[in-house]
Structure formats: structure tokens, C-alpha cells
Amino acid sequence: DAGVTQSPTHLIKTRGQQVTLRCSPKSGHDTVSWYQQALGQGPQFIFQYYEEEERQRGNFPDRFSGHQFPNYSSELNVNALLLGDSALYLCASSFLPGGGTDTQYFGPGTRLTVL
């Protein structure tokens, strides 16, 4: 059973560009959350998708947007990249049967470097 997968593994962009990161959740999971982890810091919650809609959002600007597809996979898009967007972007998946659970499974992350 494949766990959470993310692509690409690494990415280098320049300031002002746009980037799309992808995530496939663990089999049987229907909810995807995205986190940003700067070097030497803990992950910070960006947003969460459930039933193809943004369910909740952290303190990130509108430059950060996302999408969830009918197969539960998800994309994270970042527009107008800034140097400060350089980080490890983590995807976490879980199953939300009504009340929900806090057991999230994290992928290996995508390392984004903005030059």
C-alpha cells in the first residue's frame, strides 16, 4: 500500500514565477492538508481540502491556492514567488468520516528553492 506521494522532489524557481506541487493521498484517504516547513522550523498549516473544497485555511496570502480532484489527489499553487517561499512543502492525508481524526500521514515533501 503506497503512502502519501508528492511530486516533484525538488524544484528551483526564480522570483515572480509560479509553481504547482502535486500530492496523491494514502489509499482510502479523502482529505489532504498542505504545510510549509521553513529550514529549522516546524511545519505551518496552509490549507486543507475535503470533497474538492477548501475546508479551512491558515495565515497564508492568496498567492497560495489549491485544488482537489475527484480522485482525492491535490495540487498546491503558489503565484508571484518570493525568496521567503523557499521551504519544504508537505502534504498530509487523512480520512474524515464525519467527526474526523487527527491521524495524518505525511508525504516526503517537495523542496522548493526560490532564487
Place this chain on the structure above:
Amino acid sequence: QKEVEQDPGPLSVPEGAIVSLNCTYSNSAFQYFMWYRQYSRKGPELLMYTYSSGNKEDGRFTAQVDKSSKYISLFIRDSQPSDSATYLCAMDRIQGAQKLVFGQGTRLTINP
């Protein structure tokens, strides 16, 4: 002030030692407390999950939560070199919300 404070270390101990990792938090709304382990170049892996105050034990790992002091701990007994990793505490307000607030992480090295 950050909602969750965690000493980043680094912490280095000999194999077999008891390791104590700690976090403090400021928001009394947090009800669910987790510890994650993150190896280099990997995503975080859930180690322990605790609701409200009290202790929880799983093998060599024990998690403690003291809500009155807003303080949580993770103890590792008989530490092994394979325990070398970054340990992250995380908290949530509502069960199932999954809007986790993480500490900075403590980098731990177990020396053979």
C-alpha cells in the same frame, strides 16, 4: 510570541540514556497533543497522540500532558542510534480539525 515553544537543541546523548523532550504552549484551547518524528529528508511520522491531560505509553515512548501548566513532554527510554531525528510537538483545538500547530522541533542525536 509563538503559540507553541520548543527548544530546537541540538540535543546529544549516549545510547541507552533516557531522553526528555518538551514543549510549552500559550493557547488553552488546545485539547489534542501529538509528537512526530522527522528523519532527514523525510516527512513527519506520528509517534504519539494524546487527548487532554495525562500519560500515554507506547513501548519505549511515554507522552505526558499537563494542561494546567500548558506543558507537554515526550520521554524515550533505552535510546537507540536509530532514534536520532528531529522531534516535533503538535497540537490541535478540535478533534478532526487537523489544523495542527507545530513546535520548532528538537534535533536529537543518540551516540553509540
